[in-house]
Amino acid sequence: ALYSRLRKMVHRNTINTVKRKLRHMLGDGHIFKESCETDLLRTVVSAVARGKVVLFDIPHASEGEEKLLSVAVARRIFRAYERLKKRAPEEWERLPYVLIAVEEAHRYLSKDALTQHGEVRENIFSVISKRGRKYKVGAMYITQMPGDLMEPVIRQALTKVILPLPTRPDYLKVIQYSPYLEDAEDEIKTLDRGEALIVSPASGLRFAVPVKIFLFEDLARAELARELRLRASARAGARRRVRDEVWAV
Incomplete structure (x- = not known):
């Protein structure tokens, strides 16, 4: 059906490859849902702007789901800070600094992740490593394999x-x-x-x-x-005060 809707201008193998990649990133629907009452990204940006700590605990997420969520959240935070500095610098000045912690950073910042067909490409984490401090957005990249990271990323840290x-x-x-x-x-x-x-x-x-x-x-x-x-000491002190008051009476 999709092949026909695209007027047969895209090869079937290309369509199947895209579908497979989308299924890999979106998972089985436990994290990314078609409809949801809460706008997660808007809620995260609002919490960060108020200086709150936001933790994503997703131990059962697939690698594709984890990557998509990490990239989406980081991009939304960076774009929000960048946009506000350009449009309302006085309001941006009141924003707190934000630090985005990324585990397994080599998944996003290795040569394989940032190179395609021999050319270096950017993703949101490499952008933050270069320009984030200009907008009060920092990143903490955590990895056990720093040897896999691109050299500019290590230098920028x-x-x-x-x-x-x-x-x-x-x-x-x-x-x-x-x-x-x-x-x-x-x-x-x-x-x-x-x-x-x-x-x-x-x-x-x-x-x-x-x-x-x-x-x-x-x-x-x-x-x-x-x-x-401290609580035990406070309770003991309260009991002593009550006893002293009783004896005083």
Whole structure:
């Protein structure tokens, strides 16, 4: 039917390929639906503009669904900030800075992802890495394979948190395109779990700073224990005050 509607000007194999790619990106309908009462992208942009943290927890999404959602959200946020700066700069000045965290960044910023028929092409994440800071939009690209990233992306990342990298091509790529790491190869190779180096010339750091990164679950448990101790102390104090008042009577 589609072949006929296109007046047979598009080959059947091309139509089938496009259909297959669309099914891969749209999935089985659990994430992308034909009709929905909520405008997700508008809601996300509104929340970001109010300084809210937005987290997409989609562990059962396919790679295609995850890619489509990530690209759609990032593009809508960037375009909204870009448009507002051009049309209403005073209102744009009041917007908070936004940081978009992207896991498995090599899926979007590798040579394979950004090259087609031998030519480099842009996607929204490479655009943000180049022009995002101009519009208060930043990105945190998380990957275990920095060696696969395009060189301009690594150079544009002014702050790098370098965790243990097991393979030589990966840490050599980071060293090659980062300041203050010329003699840090042995240090990177021997980083233990939870240890990292931070390189951030934009923050005024003129050397690689070693840091300890704590496990979030440990911090959460410690914070919960502290909160419980404070509550117990408050209850004990309240009981003492009541007892003292009774004795005073």
